[in-house]
Amino acid sequence: MSVVTEGRTLTAKGAATRARIVAVAARLVYENGVAGTSLEQVRDAAGISNSQLYHYFDDKQALVRAVIRHNTEAVLGADDASVTRLDSFVALEAWRDAVVANQRRQHGVGGCPLGSLVGELADVDDSARRELDESFRRWSDAIAVGLTSMRERGLLRADADPARLALAVLASLQGGLVLTQTRHSPEPLEVALDGAIALIRSHAT
Known part of the structure; x- marks a missing residue:
């Protein structure tokens, strides 16, 4: 075969x-x-x-692009409920707690398997930058699925924009992970995700 x-x-x-x-x-x-x-x-x-x-x-660039795709699937696998089912405030809080707890176990070491590649590649390898951009767009879209469900079920106001809110969550996650990595403490990530969830709550019905 x-x-x-x-x-x-x-x-x-x-x-x-x-x-x-x-x-x-x-x-x-x-x-x-x-x-x-x-x-x-x-x-x-x-x-x-x-x-x-x-x-x-063919070369190292091709292998790096394959690594980006591998890491994307590791983060966004189809069965990863923590990413694809953020469709309630309870689910958002549980996801936040799980992400922070994971960083606490790691003592803030390592960062995001995708985000850690951006600083090295985005300005020097445009094909890798495009791969990473697609991965982050896919991640944001996955978060937006749950937020769209919340809006459709009346948990969020009709004027809430799931795509923008999802981008805020992802940006808070990535920024929080960077600061957590520099401090070796999960506190920045905790603060950043609390801020993102507070933003979503401000659109609650």
Whole structure:
């Protein structure tokens, strides 16, 4: 059985190998950054040869784009209820609590798997910037689904704009994560998300 992955026809085994390479690269990039991760490091960590690596990826840029897509799916997987079902104030508060608790467990280390790539890539790799922009748009749209449901069910006023409110939530999340990473404390994230939820509550019926 063959699988078409980003324009390449691969066997099922080949698709599994490619996915393993991307997962290894994503871990190394998360730990060391894009600049601090070489193709040689990915090759060695994945236990593959140069020819195998270049069979799946033309260059480092192609691998980085694959990492962005991998991280996007990790954050926005179709079954991730914490992202796709923010359709009540109870759900929003529970999501906020879960995100803050996760950062508390990590002591504010690591940041967002997508947001951490922006500073390195947005101004130097336009194809990666476009990939990241699409990922964040998809994330914002997922949040807006729940807020739209709240408006339709009368929990939010008819003049509430789910798209703008969702963007405010996402911007608060990303900004809060950056400050949490610099302080190694979840307090900035907690404050930022409280502000975003307060904004949504200001549109309640």
